[in-house]
Amino acid sequence: MTIQVGDHLPDVELQIMGEKGPELVRTADLFGGKKVVLFAVPGAFTPTCSAAHLPGFVVHVDKIRDKGVDSIICTSVNDAFVMDAWGKSQNADEIIMLADGLGDFASALGLTQDRTANKMGIRSQRYAMIINDGTVELLNIDSKGLDTTSAETLLAAL
Template identity: 80%
Template sequence: MPIQPGDTLPDIELQLMGAKGPEKVRTRDLFAGKKAVLFAVPGAFTPTCSAAHLPGFVVNADKLRAKGVDAIVCTSVNDAFVMDAWGKAHNAEEIIMLADGLGEFAKTLDLTQDRTANGMGIRSQRYAMIVNDGKVELLHVDAQGLDKTSAETILEALQ
């Protein structure tokens, strides 16, 4: 069963791009004491993810922060180099680009999808959640499109 509102995020080691290359970060530390929006995409540089999902959070970063969000985090089953390049290509300086290179975070959340028919392997589902001090307050998953997981939808959900 996928993670649910009320559950605590699993403590998984992932990667961020640092000044000297990829750096390890634990989800426990990344989300501790913060109100965060965490959204996941099936793949960096893929059409919907690049044309709408990430750009929506970039454009609305200030509005999210105005509603009390301390961190906006994007994750994908890609390595830290790809996530960093994708973030730079979309001027996503306000977004923490979190690499789930082995898909362990997506698997532990039970939010994976099989894209082997498209040559992509096991990927994350498209989701967005509000996390408060590591605990999931809201989770939306989109099987297709961005109706439930867009920045605009998350903005509306924030109290």
């Protein structure tokens, strides 16, 4: 079942890149007591994700934070090394690049998609959320394109 507005995020262990390598983090720690914009992409370094989705958040990070957002988090079913390299290549220093290497978070949210026909395996759907103290306040899912999950759309909703 897909997570809904009003639901509390599941507590899942994921990874971010730390100074000494991948570090484990819990979603409860990332989202608890904070207002967070979370967006997910099907894959790091993929065309739409690299050309438009992540760059939009990089460009608008200050405007989003000015709306009272504590953190902006990008997640994908990729490992911490890939997410870190992608973030660096996109100058996403102000965005937490959250690795969901096994797809546990996407699965727990009910937001996976099967890309095995394209040799990509099980991936996250493209979605964006506004989360307040671990509770989903806004959930937008895009099956194609960036109509409802762009930085501009989230900025307007804040």
